[in-house]
Amino acid sequence: MNRKRNGHLKYGLAFAALLALLLLFLGWSLCAGSVEIPLEEVAEVFAWKLGCAPAPGASSAAGIVWEIRFPRALAAILLGGALGLSGYLLQTFFRNPIAGPFVLGISSGAKLLVACLMVFSLGHAVRVTSAAMILAAFAGALASMGLVLLMAGRVEQTAGLILGGTMIGYICSAATDILVTFADDTDIVNLHNWSQGSFSGISWENTAVMCLVVLPASAAVFLLSKPVAAYQMGEVYAKSMGIHVGRLRAWMVLLSSLLSACIVAFAGPVSFVGIAVPHLVRSLFGTSRPLVLIPACFLGGGVFCLFSDLLARTLLAPAEFSISTVTAVLGAPVVIAVMMKKYQRRG
Amino acid sequence: MGNGCFYADRLAAGYGKRPVAEGLSFHAGRGEIVTLIGPNGAGKSTILKTISGGLAPMGGELVLDGVPMERIPRKERARKLAVVFTEKLQGELMTCRDVTAAGRYPYTGRLGLLSEKDQRAVDQALELVHGTDLGDRPFDRISDGQRQRIMLARALCQEPEMILLDEPTSHLDVKYKLEFLSLLREMARKKDLSVLMSLHELDLAERISDRVVCIKDGRMDRCGTPEQVFTPGYVEGLFGMTAGKFDAAGGSVEFSVPGGAVKPEDLPENAVFVIAGNGSGRQVFRKLQRENVPFVTGILFENDLDLPAAEALAAHVVKVPLGPVPEEAVREARAWIRRCQRVICCRTGFGVWEKENEDLFKYAERSGKTAGES
Numbered sequence: 001m002n003r004k005r006n007g008h009l010k011y012g013l014a015f016a017a018l019l020a021l022l023l024l025f026l027g028w029s030l031c032a033g034s035v036e037i038p039l040e041e042v043a044e045v046f047a048w049k050l051g052c053a054p055a056p057g058a059s060s061a062a063g064i065v066w067e068i069r070f071p072r073a074l075a076a077i078l079l080g081g082a083l084g085l086s087g088y089l090l091q092t093f094f095r096n097p098i099a100g101p102f103v104l105g106i107s108s109g110a111k112l113l114v115a116c117l118m119v120f121s122l123g124h125a126v127r128v129t130s131a132a133m134i135l136a137a138f139a140g141a142l143a144s145m146g147l148v149l150l151m152a153g154r155v156e157q158t159a160g161l162i163l164g165g166t167m168i169g170y171i172c173s174a175a176t177d178i179l180v181t182f183a184d185d186t187d188i189v190n191l192h193n194w195s196q197g198s199f200s201g202i203s204w205e206n207t208a209v210m211c212l213v214v215l216p217a218s219a220a221v222f223l224l225s226k227p228v229a230a231y232q233m234g235e236v237y238a239k240s241m242g243i244h245v246g247r248l249r250a251w252m253v254l255l256s257s258l259l260s261a262c263i264v265a266f267a268g269p270v271s272f273v274g275i276a277v278p279h280l281v282r283s284l285f286g287t288s289r290p291l292v293l294i295p296a297c298f299l300g301g302g303v304f305c306l307f308s309d310l311l312a313r314t315l316l317a318p319a320e321f322s323i324s325t326v327t328a329v330l331g332a333p334v335v336i337a338v339m340m341k342k343y344q345r346r347g
Numbered sequence: 348m349g350n351g352c353f354y355a356d357r358l359a360a361g362y363g364k365r366p367v368a369e370g371l372s373f374h375a376g377r378g379e380i381v382t383l384i385g386p387n388g389a390g391k392s393t394i395l396k397t398i399s400g401g402l403a404p405m406g407g408e409l410v411l412d413g414v415p416m417e418r419i420p421r422k423e424r425a426r427k428l429a430v431v432f433t434e435k436l437q438g439e440l441m442t443c444r445d446v447t448a449a450g451r452y453p454y455t456g457r458l459g460l461l462s463e464k465d466q467r468a469v470d471q472a473l474e475l476v477h478g479t480d481l482g483d484r485p486f487d488r489i490s491d492g493q494r495q496r497i498m499l500a501r502a503l504c505q506e507p508e509m510i511l512l513d514e515p516t517s518h519l520d521v522k523y524k525l526e527f528l529s530l531l532r533e534m535a536r537k538k539d540l541s542v543l544m545s546l547h548e549l550d551l552a553e554r555i556s557d558r559v560v561c562i563k564d565g566r567m568d569r570c571g572t573p574e575q576v577f578t579p580g581y582v583e584g585l586f587g588m589t590a591g592k593f594d595a596a597g598g599s600v601e602f603s604v605p606g607g608a609v610k611p612e613d614l615p616e617n618a619v620f621v622i623a624g625n626g627s628g629r630q631v632f633r634k635l636q637r638e639n640v641p642f643v644t645g646i647l648f649e650n651d652l653d654l655p656a657a658e659a660l661a662a663h664v665v666k667v668p669l670g671p672v673p674e675e676a677v678r679e680a681r682a683w684i685r686r687c688q689r690v691i692c693c694r695t696g697f698g699v700w701e702k703e704n705e706d707l708f709k710y711a712e713r714s715g716k717t718a719g720e721s
């Protein structure tokens with residue numbers, strides 16, 4: 001029993017560490033930017049918004065914090081969490097440590113359909129709602145996922161699957177580029193920014209829709225943690241435990257596609273978070289129990305994205321990097337390390 | 348065949364359209380071990396997979412506890428049936444205790460949290476397989492033998508009525524094989540489990556099974572107690588063995604004779620006569636067989652420990668019924684010694700009933716054929 005308590009203590013500490021990082025980066029990203037706002041003023045804005053203090057004097061600061069930075073930070077956390085979970089699901093599904101929504105071409109599929117929708121709606125002067133964007137992205141993600149699954153049925157080797165997914169990604173990206181090229185001049189700026197991936201310009205309305213999709217989907221993933229635990233030990237064993245493996249796999253595909261679709265719809269494709277976060281979290285917690293890893297991946301993804309967005313915004317302020325530039329620099333080394341480890345064990 | 352047992356009735360198992368094996372009818376009672384044997388590719392794994400529910404049966408009926416298995420709901424089945432299969436269990440970052448605890452799956456709630464009772468069941472299962480010390484060790488860093496024991500603990504933890512094992516000993520060395528199978532035997536009795544498994548090792552199958560089911564060419568060739576199944580010459584036929592022998596009485600395998608049985612005049616020049624007895628000769632026989640040296644041995648009593656190996660490997664065996672050795676046999680043995688280049692004596696001393704062998708040894712010494720032997 002002592003042993004059990006030690007385990008719980010370890011998980012507790014790791015969760016506490018992640019939460020502390022999250023709060024730290026959240027505070028920092030509210031203060032930092034093209035306009036530096038001291039922490040006291042940020043606190044005043046929050047106190048005002050929560051109704052326990054009068055409106056602060058400097059209203060521009062309040063606007064920046066409440067209307068721009070706070071929704072953006074929340075979006076980074078939510079979408080980062082969604083990416084982490086989506087990556088976790090895909091890695092478990094394919095039993096492949098370097099699977100992720102970006103490498104498998106799922107993000108790019110979503111991106112293509114969203115680009116189509118945007119070009120179409122801009123051409124017809126229709127306003128695109130967040131929900132429509134998510135739907136388009138979801139359809140694109142599912143289509144790519146379908147192709148990847150078809151390949152997975154035929155290709156034995158992991159490398160083949162990843163390569164196939166990457167190629168699907170390139171094809172979709174090329175198609176998106178073509179669309180962007182033929183779009184009207186005025187649309188291009190918009191589309192171009194979005195197709196690079198960025199958390200900028202996220203409104204409260206966006207964040208609300210995001211919450212409505214990401215939170216229930218994440219809760220659903222959490223509820224799958226028991227069958228996923230059996231599934232990750234091997235299909236034969238999962239079946240012998242009475243799990244309907246086909247149904248479980250369908251859920252995993254749907255949820256991971258929905259989660260990655262959400263990111264694409266709001267922030268464009270974001271690379272490497274999906275692959276890297278599950279590994280970082282696994283080594284931080286030292287376990288493979290989905291019950292622990294699923295919330296941890298969500299939290300870890302949130303921290304990772306929030307930090308990346310913070311760097312993207314502040315390093316060259318007032319100019320911004322695209323979010324993928326930062327996540328690639330931070331995430332790619334993790335992927336390399338994982339591949340090295342995997343290669344070493346076999347060789 | 349009432350409650351508390353499993354039976355298959357004209358089961359057909361396979362993938363796709365054609366069954367790999369059909370017409371399988373056998374049963375396994377509580378506390379019994381039933382073993383499937385047969386050549387590679389005979390469909391043993393497919394049969395086990397079908398019974399486990401991983402594959403739909405292509406015909407026939409499976410009944411567990413008096414209920415047809417297709418009518419047992421998945422969750423219910425998971426409480427009755429546990430498997431230890433050859434597919435390697437993925438246990439990255441899992442301790443042996445975690446892997447064992449996975450067996451509690453059918454009993455835990457929505458999130459799979461272990462209750463006190465579950466924890467106790469895990470402790471107990473680990474203790475049963477003598478794996479309590481392994482509990483905290485990472486599952487992917489223990490030996491194959493330990494891993495199989497943990498897999499068994501996982502299955503026991505599931506508190507099933509029946510366990511299916513697919514070649515559970517195939518990666519284990521001799522020590523672990525025996526250890527694992529005796530553990531299984533003990534568990535079957537103690538927990539009143541039906542055990543159905545496939546085994547490669549015929550000698551072990553013969554010793555451990557209550558019943559043996561032989562699969563050949565997609566059908567059940569024989570089914571019965573080991574005594575009924577392992578009749579002389581049967582195993583060679585079952586496996587289509589052309590290059591060796593299965594000693595049905597001793598349950599061990601011997602390679603084939605270098606030159607086959609011969610007449611004295613056909614004996615090759617380099618042949619050796621081995622004076623054996625009381626189990627002292629077997630290893631010499633096998634050594635000669637490996638070196639491809641034909642040999643004759645004698646005089647052996649028909650109940651001698653050396654006889655099975657001698658009959659499988661020697662070009663000729665001079666054997667006599669238990670009792671005084673007839674003069675005729677001694678003459679025959681001397682004739683063979685004259686034909687042989689060398690005589691090896693495996694006996695360090697001769698008992699009262701071995702006077703004739705002692706005489707043979709002296710005879711060989713006089714003719715200088717024991718040179719080089721100590």
